[in-house]
Ligand code: SF4
């Protein structure tokens with residue numbers, strides 16, 4: 193009989209403990225999000241899926257060469273002024289979010305976005321093609337880009353070298369006695 197009442201007492205205590213925690217959280221701000229309707233705002237330096245702004249990219253190939261896992265595919269055709277980019281793709285299956293590509297892009301076209309959810313059913317769809325099929329090709333040469341109205345990086349003016357200050361005769365040099373004025377230690381024979 194005593195055990196029976198002890199069990200009832202224990203149950204009531206555990207329910208009260210649970211209710212105390214529940215009531216405490218009723219007045220707290222919720223920490224959960226109604227995903228996917230609500231999405232988390234990521235920190236400024238968060239490394240999400242790599243994104244390339246094709247209007248800025250000039251296909252210099254630097255990012256592809258630096259990528260440690262070779263997941264950037266760039267294809268071009270033609271040479272010099274006629275050189276055109278025909279493909280720019282990133283294989284997100286391989287990307288390790290190291291940011292080497294974004295930190296070294298000279299046009300600032302490739303960036304780490306804040307996208308963090310690209311769930312797919314087929315891994316092949318994680319090879320992301322950035323070229324717009326409607327655009328066809330993108331000019332790589334600077335002059336051709338200007339001619340065709342594509343974005344080009346502004347040329348930075350080199351800082352002019354500072355003029356050298358005129359060389360003045362140092363007063364120390366003036367005060368120096370000429371070689372012939374120097375008193376000689378040699379004692380000549382008179
Ligand atoms: S480094 Fe920048 S400009 Fe060069 S190919 Fe890569 S994304 Fe394009």
Ligand code: SF4
Nearest residue numbers: 259287288290291293
């Ligand atoms: S973040 Fe790193 S691994 Fe991913 S594409 Fe850029 S260089 Fe390659």
